[in-house]
Amino acid sequence: MLTEGNRERLIQAAIEAKEYAYSPYSKFRVGAAFLLADGTIVGGANVENASYGGTICAERTAIVKAVSEGKREFVALAVTSDVTSAISPCGFCRQVIREFCSLDMPILLVPAGYPQDAKDGGVLNETMGGLLPLSFGPDALELPRQPVSV
Numbered sequence: 001m002l003t004e005g006n007r008e009r010l011i012q013a014a015i016e017a018k019e020y021a022y023s024p025y026s027k028f029r030v031g032a033a034f035l036l037a038d039g040t041i042v043g044g045a046n047v048e049n050a051s052y053g054g055t056i057c058a059e060r061t062a063i064v065k066a067v068s069e070g071k072r073e074f075v076a077l078a079v080t081s082d083v084t085s086a087i088s089p090c091g092f093c094r095q096v097i098r099e100f101c102s103l104d105m106p107i108l109l110v111p112a113g114y115p116q117d118a119k120d121g122g123v124l125n126e127t128m129g130g131l132l133p134l135s136f137g138p139d140a141l142e143l144p145r146q147p148v149s150v
C-alpha cells in the first residue's frame with residue numbers, strides 16, 4: 001500500500017537512483033523507483049549507449065531489474081530528473097510498465113528540488129491508466145478471436 005511513509009521513501013529512492021545515471025550523451029539524468037507489495041523498493045537510472053538507440057530509460061532499468069529477480073507485485077512508481085518541473089515516462093516505458101502494473105497504479109512525477117514550496121512538493125500524481133489510456137495489454141491476447149486460416 002502506498003502509505004505516506006512509503007510514498008516519501010519511494011520519492012527519495014528515485015532521487016537516489018538518479019545519481020547512478022549513465023548519460024554522457026544527453027547529460028539528462030533520470031531516476032525511477034518501484035514500490036513492491038512487500039514494501040521493498042527497486043530503483044533504476046537511465047543507461048545510455050554510444051549507439052544512442054541502445055539507451056535504456058530509468059523506468060525500464062528499474063522494472064527489468066525487478067522482474068528479472070522474480071518481483072512483479074508493483075504498487076507505485078516514482079520518476080524524477082534534473083528538470084525543475086515533473087517529467088513523464090516516454091511511450092516505450094509506458095507500454096513496458098503497463099505489462100506488469102494495474103491501470104490504477106499510482107505514478108508520481110517528481111520535479112528536481114523536491115520538496116519545494118509548491119503544493120505537494122510539485123509532485124504530479126498520475127496513474128498507469130491515466131498515462132496510457134485505451135492501452136494494449138496481456139489481457140488482449142486472451143480475447144475471443146475470429147478463426148484465421150494460416
Ligand SMILES: O=c1ccn([C@H]2C[C@H](O)[C@@H](CO)O2)c(=O)[nH]1
Pocket residue numbers: 023026028029030045046047048055056057058059087088089090093
Ligand atoms: O522518462 C524518461 C525520459 C527520458 N529518459 C532518458 C533517456 C535518455 O537517456 C535521456 C534523454 O532522453 O533521458 C528516461 O530515462 N526516462
Ligand SMILES: [Zn+2]
Pocket residue numbers: 057058059060089090091092093094
Ligand atoms: Zn522511457
